[in-house]
Amino acid sequence: MAEKDLQEQEVTSNKTEIISIRLDPFTKEKLAYICDLEYRPMALQIRKLVEDFIRAYEAQHDLMPSSSSHGDKNYPGHPYNQEITF
Secondary structure (H helix, E strand, C coil): CHHHHHHHHHHHHHCCCCCCCCCCHHHHHHHHHHHHHHCCCHHHHHHHHHHHHHHHHHHHCCCCCECCECCCCCCCCCHHHCCCCC
C-alpha cells in the first residue's frame, strides 16, 4: 500500500499545467525560427525561457537560501516551505 502511495505522489509531482499565451504573428515567427535553430519544440523552448528567467530572478532577489541569505521562507520551493509527507 505504501509503495502505491509513493507512485501516486511521483505521478502528481511530475504533472505539468497548461497555460496559454498570446503572441503577435511576428514574435511567434521569430520564436519558431529560434526553436528551429535550437532543435526544440516551441513549448519546450518557452518552458526553458521561463525556467531560466525564474532562476535568474531567484538569484537576483535572494528568494532561495544561499551562503549569504536565508531567502524568502514564503517563496514556493523554499526548503522551509515544503510539505513533509511520510
